[in-house]
Structures are given as C-alpha cells and as structure tokens.
Amino acid sequence: MIKEIETDTNSRMQKSVEAFKHELSKIRTGRAHPSLLEQIKVPYYGVETPLSQVASIGVEDARTLTVTPWEKPMVSQVEKAILSSDLGLNPATTGDLIRVPMPPLTEERRQELVKVVRAEAENSRIAVRNIRRDANSDIKDAQKEKMINEDDAHKAEDRIQKITDSFIEQIDSILKEKETDLMAI
Numbered sequence: 001m002i003k004e005i006e007t008d009t010n011s012r013m014q015k016s017v018e019a020f021k022h023e024l025s026k027i028r029t030g031r032a033h034p035s036l037l038e039q040i041k042v043p044y045y046g047v048e049t050p051l052s053q054v055a056s057i058g059v060e061d062a063r064t065l066t067v068t069p070w071e072k073p074m075v076s077q078v079e080k081a082i083l084s085s086d087l088g089l090n091p092a093t094t095g096d097l098i099r100v101p102m103p104p105l106t107e108e109r110r111q112e113l114v115k116v117v118r119a120e121a122e123n124s125r126i127a128v129r130n131i132r133r134d135a136n137s138d139i140k141d142a143q144k145e146k147m148i149n150e151d152d153a154h155k156a157e158d159r160i161q162k163i164t165d166s167f168i169e170q171i172d173s174i175l176k177e178k179e180t181d182l183m184a185i
Contacts, residue, residue: 001147002139002156009135009160013128013167020124020171024178027113027120032065032102034058042081044074051078060099067091067098105182113182121175125168132164 025035034057041048042055051057055069055078069078079098082091091100105113136157143153 001142002152005135005138005142005156006159006163009131010163012131013163016124016127016131017167017170017174019127020120021174023120024117024174027117027178027182032059032061032063032100034065036087036102037065037067037082037100040081040085040087042074042078044077051081054078055098063102063104065100065102067100068096069098072096110182114179117175117178117182121171124171128164128167128171132160135160 025033026039034052037057038050038052040051042051043049044054051067054071054074055067058066058068060066067078067082069075075093075096075098079091079093082089082098082100088103089100090103091098093099139148139153139156139160142148143150148156
C-alpha cells in the first residue's frame with residue numbers, strides 16, 4: 001500500500017519536472033534551437049498544422065535555424081507563418097531553404113525572460129507540493145481505515161517529504177541553469 005503511494009508520487013512528480021523542462025525549452029535563450037519554432041502553425045491544405053509536420057527544422061549555427069518545407073509550394077506559407085508568429089523573427093528564403101536568424105536578446109528582454117522562468121519554476125514547485133499533499137492524504141486515509149499503523153504512516157510521510165525535497169532541488173537546479181543560460185551574452 002505505502003509502496004504504491006510512493007511509486008505513484010514519484011512518477012507524478014517526475015512528470016511535473018518533465019513538463020517544467022518542456023515549458024523552458026519554449027523560452028528562447030540567445031542560441032537557436034528547433035523547439036522554438038515547433039508551436040508555429042502553418043495553413044496546410046486548409047488545416048492549421050504544426051511547422052514540424054510540414055518541414056524539417058535544423059540548426060545551421062548557434063544563431064541560425066534552417067527550415068526546409070517538404071513541398072515546394074509550402075515555402076511561402078511557412079515563411080508567412082514564421083513572420084506572423086509572436087517570436088519577432090525575420091526569415092530569409094533562398095530557394096527551398098528558409099533561414100531564420102535569431103536576433104540577440106536585449107538586457108531588458110533577458111530580465112523579463114528570467115521572471116517568466118522563475119514563475120514557471122514556482123508553478124512546478126506548487127505542482128510537486130500538491131502531489132505531496134495528495135500522497136499524505138492517501139496515507140492518512142489508509143491509517144484511518146486501519147490498513148497501516150501510526151508508525152508506518154509517519155515513516156511514509158517522511159519518505160514522501162524526502163521525495164518532494166529531491167524533486168524541488170531538481171527544479172531549482174534546472175531553474176538556475178536556465179537563468180545562467182539567459183543571462184549569458
């Protein structure tokens with residue numbers, strides 16, 4: 001019973017950390033990364049389709065992404081979609097290849113992005129704490145139903161707290177790494 005609660009808690013907290021990492025991958029640092037363009041939607045035969053499903057996205061160098069649409073007629077559509085996105089990017093087309101240079105971040109924009117990253121980290125910490133609360137509630141319910149005794153309940157709550165602490169440390173280290181990344185010129 002207790003082992004099941006701990007396993008469930010561990011997996012749910014791991015998913016929260018993975019979701020946090022996924023959210024951070026969308027926040028742009030000074031470097032070009034293909035995930036920056038993944039959320040852009042392109043009209044593809046009348047259907048809004050993610051860019052990654054109509055073109056291959058690659059990294060040419062640290063500050064340039066390349067987008068190669070799989071169909072020649074899609075080049076202009078993809079270029080328009082990148083231009084109209086809220087990323088502030090100006091693509092340049094050469095034949096079938098679209099180059100997307102990443103403009104350098106201003107100091108003010110870096111500070112704004114650090115605030116966004118910190119807010120995401122706090123949301124992830126809250127999610128982890130909510131999972132801890134649920135696990136402790138399950139333990140208390142099991143104790144009330146006489147499935148476990150009081151000593152086992154306290155030991156289980158201590159282990160849940162240790163699991164929670166380790167995941168919050170992971171979130172903090174990921175946050176610190178991203179902040180360093182953002183503030184690097």
